[in-house]
Amino acid sequence: MKVKVWIVTTEFPPHHGGGIATYCKHTVQMLTAYGHEVCVITPDEKVEDFVLENNHLFTIYRFKPGRNQVYRHMGYVAALSYDVSERIRWLMEKIGIPDVIECQDYLGIGYFLLSRKRTLDDAFVDVPIVVTLHAPKYLCDEVGQAPLFNFPDYWTGEMERYCLRAADHVISPSNFLASHLLARGELEPTLVSVVPNPFEPEDTEVHVKDDTAFVCLGRLQYIKGQDHLISQLSSFWDSGFPYKVKFVGGDSFFHPRNTSFAEYLKRKYQGYLERGLIEFEGLMPPEGVREIISKAGVLFVPSLFDNYPYTVLEAMAAGCIVVTSSSGGQREIVEHRKSGFLYSLCGDPTFSDVFRDVLALTSDEKGSIRRRAQQRVREVSGYEAVIERKLESYEAAIRTSKPNKYPFRVHIQQQPIIQTNRQPGMLSIVIPYYNMGEWIQDTLDSLMNITYQKYEIIVVDDGSNDPTSIKRLSDLERMYPIRVLRKQNEGLALTRNYGAAHAQGEFLAFLDADDCVEPTYYSRAICILKKYSNVSFVGSWVRYFGDSQDIWPTWDPEPPYLLVHNTVNSSGLVYRTDHFITHGLNDPKFAYGMEDYESVIRMVAAGCRGVVIPEPLFLYRVRPDSMSRQFNTYMQNFLYRLITEKHRLFYQSYVHEVANLLNNNGPFYTFDNPSFETRPPISPAAKDSFSGDLIPVDIKWRLFELWKSKMFRKTLKLLFRMRIDRLFSR
Numbered sequence: 001m002k003v004k005v006w007i008v009t010t011e012f013p014p015h016h017g018g019g020i021a022t023y024c025k026h027t028v029q030m031l032t033a034y035g036h037e038v039c040v041i042t043p044d045e046k047v048e049d050f051v052l053e054n055n056h057l058f059t060i061y062r063f064k065p066g067r068n069q070v071y072r073h074m075g076y077v078a079a080l081s082y083d084v085s086e087r088i089r090w091l092m093e094k095i096g097i098p099d100v101i102e103c104q105d106y107l108g109i110g111y112f113l114l115s116r117k118r119t120l121d122d123a124f125v126d127v128p129i130v131v132t133l134h135a136p137k138y139l140c141d142e143v144g145q146a147p148l149f150n151f152p153d154y155w156t157g158e159m160e161r162y163c164l165r166a167a168d169h170v171i172s173p174s175n176f177l178a179s180h181l182l183a184r185g186e187l188e189p190t191l192v193s194v195v196p197n198p199f200e201p202e203d204t205e206v207h208v209k210d211d212t213a214f215v216c217l218g219r220l221q222y223i224k225g226q227d228h229l230i231s232q233l234s235s236f237w238d239s240g241f242p243y244k245v246k247f248v249g250g251d252s253f254f255h256p257r258n259t260s261f262a263e264y265l266k267r268k269y270q271g272y273l274e275r276g277l278i279e280f281e282g283l284m285p286p287e288g289v290r291e292i293i294s295k296a297g298v299l300f301v302p303s304l305f306d307n308y309p310y311t312v313l314e315a316m317a318a319g320c321i322v323v324t325s326s327s328g329g330q331r332e333i334v335e336h337r338k339s340g341f342l343y344s345l346c347g348d349p350t351f352s353d354v355f356r357d358v359l360a361l362t363s364d365e366k367g368s369i370r371r372r373a374q375q376r377v378r379e380v381s382g383y384e385a386v387i388e389r390k391l392e393s394y395e396a397a398i399r400t401s402k403p404n405k406y407p408f409r410v411h412i413q414q415q416p417i418i419q420t421n422r423q424p425g426m427l428s429i430v431i432p433y434y435n436m437g438e439w440i441q442d443t444l445d446s447l448m449n450i451t452y453q454k455y456e457i458i459v460v461d462d463g464s465n466d467p468t469s470i471k472r473l474s475d476l477e478r479m480y481p482i483r484v485l486r487k488q489n490e491g492l493a494l495t496r497n498y499g500a501a502h503a504q505g506e507f508l509a510f511l512d513a514d515d516c517v518e519p520t521y522y523s524r525a526i527c528i529l530k531k532y533s534n535v536s537f538v539g540s541w542v543r544y545f546g547d548s549q550d551i552w553p554t555w556d557p558e559p560p561y562l563l564v565h566n567t568v569n570s571s572g573l574v575y576r577t578d579h580f581i582t583h584g585l586n587d588p589k590f591a592y593g594m595e596d597y598e599s600v601i602r603m604v605a606a607g608c609r610g611v612v613i614p615e616p617l618f619l620y621r622v623r624p625d626s627m628s629r630q631f632n633t634y635m636q637n638f639l640y641r642l643i644t645e646k647h648r649l650f651y652q653s654y655v656h657e658v659a660n661l662l663n664n665n666g667p668f669y670t671f672d673n674p675s676f677e678t679r680p681p682i683s684p685a686a687k688d689s690f691s692g693d694l695i696p697v698d699i700k701w702r703l704f705e706l707w708k709s710k711m712f713r714k715t716l717k718l719l720f721r722m723r724i725d726r727l728f729s730r
Helices: 019-033 076-095 111-118 137-143 153-166 175-183 226-238 261-268 270-274 286-295 310-317 351-359 363-381 383-399 440-447 467-479 492-501 521-531 577-583 595-605 633-646 648-653 655-665 684-688 696-707 710-729
Strands: 004-008 037-043 050-054 059-063 100-104 129-132 169-172 192-194 210-217 245-248 278-282 296-301 321-325 341-343 423-433 455-462 482-487 505-510 535-546 574-576 609-622
Touching: 004 019, 004 076, 019 037, 019 310, 019 383, 037 076, 050 076, 059 076, 076 111, 076 153, 100 111, 100 383, 111 129, 111 153, 111 609, 129 383, 137 153, 169 175, 169 383, 175 192, 192 383, 210 286, 226 245, 226 261, 226 270, 226 351, 245 286, 261 270, 261 278, 286 296, 296 310, 310 321, 310 363, 321 351, 321 363, 341 351, 363 383, 423 440, 423 492, 423 521, 440 455, 440 467, 455 467, 455 492, 467 482, 482 492, 492 505, 492 577, 492 595, 505 521, 505 577, 521 535, 521 574, 521 609, 535 577, 535 595, 574 577, 577 595, 595 609, 595 633, 633 648, 648 655
Parallel strands: 004 037, 004 100, 037 059, 100 129, 129 169, 169 192, 210 245, 210 296, 245 278, 296 321, 321 341, 423 455, 423 505, 455 482, 535 609
Antiparallel strands: 050 059, 505 574, 535 574
């Protein structure tokens, strides 16, 4: 069977030469060589808008990121993921629907594609989506001593984790990474396949090797193990070993030392650098790297944590003697002492033992290892060895039955629900009303356009005392199919509870008397509730109107971030009525507000989970006299104190994460969207020392987002004037 595959990636040749780009290049070549149809979707800063090219082998769609309005409402990485989902929707209308879409795990590029699929977007719901593991950023940051809780990197990690849970199938190139993620509970065992990365060497000739050429190839990063390698080599150099080691690869930022990793290594090992035993070549073009590999006698891969490194495959294919740590999928490639050498970072055999064995090799032994290395690459990663397993993983995704459980990242056992006798399928829309005569007709008009057919509208008048509002509601009661309940004034929390108690429907929605909804909101939400047995409530993104025209992208309410900041429009959710009445009734102690946020926390703590439709289907009126506009810092801190006291046990379960989120990003009221930057950017001096960036586009957009700050620009201008004044005063 011929398969139509779309590959979504942030890296593709010729603009990128890293592991992901190499994977995409060989995967495309392998699939097309066996007659399958391939389309690559990738961002490209070099195109004006987008380019859709079709050659005789495959189709490639390159688009310029930053053009979609969503970049105004989310940080770059999250916005790019949303942009990708929009581009794929357009492509499906343009060239047809693929049999399967494959996304990289890195940066959670498939997050919104999967989120829209799981929230039953018609465009994506029936398209199988595979996520291929390269190296999730959150794992790299964890091992690489980078900050784990700073926004937006923390949220990028949450997006990556969601992709692993929500995919129809996950492909891991190595048993090493698959086992690691399974042990952490971040993969479903039945939805993962181990398929080695494909690699077909272009040049199988073993070039003349320089036995004194020792090379370490890879980006300078703590996780890549160069620090560990130099510390191990130091005893050999101190004992008279005369040969230098050449380090080839771009630089990166080393957070614990607040400098580049290259500068850190140069300072730490200055003596060896001055003796000419260490040489940093920096980032090199692919042809330069190939030239170095072709001559290298020994190539070191000292990674502290790795997946299935192409560096090892390329070096073995070129006939290098590879000396690598066993902390990664490279141990599934290299046969110790036969096609290369493996050493343990914290056990036997040690690096010293292995390196002494390498130095003692005879010419014949070296030749045998080099020949076996080339043969081994073909056995484990040659196209012929990989293609069937790759196709089987695609077919597994296609066969995957549509789940009736939503893929939440955090498992929370649901507490018992008190079941009541309500009308199946009916939606009860409760509108709390207090002196809102100026706005309520807009709200009712929006409800007259909803696509969901079986509903009732309950307006609860909370003791209005404005004559105009009282008369207005009486007039509207005769004009619209609404049921009006009147009671004494008790506040918003008890008014919502009163309306819920009188609701007849299986489903329940709250709508403030000055807000509106898009026609499809309730239909979409109830479809999700009917589909997933583990979902208790549904929300959506919010579009502001009135005094603001902005959009608030909301997120699935999952701890620990939910305990730091509200992630949903909690005043406009759609619930299973019994779930809300059992675990979500508003607490009147929250007289200043946030009663709906506290309700969400209480429901989630009870295992009543919620999801967000990533579309602005709820319309929130922004007006100067609204309740939320009366908030101040003292009021917010008081309400958060009430929340943490009431949910002390729930917070204790996540105290480590909550403390770190607040320590890294500041108080909850200083941020509103975890996909945006909250910490100071990397210093220009450190950035200038890089020959490459860990996430070039992300750093670039961090600086751009900072530049958008008026205070930052004013500060720069002030510093510039001070500098000029000092120059002229000399």
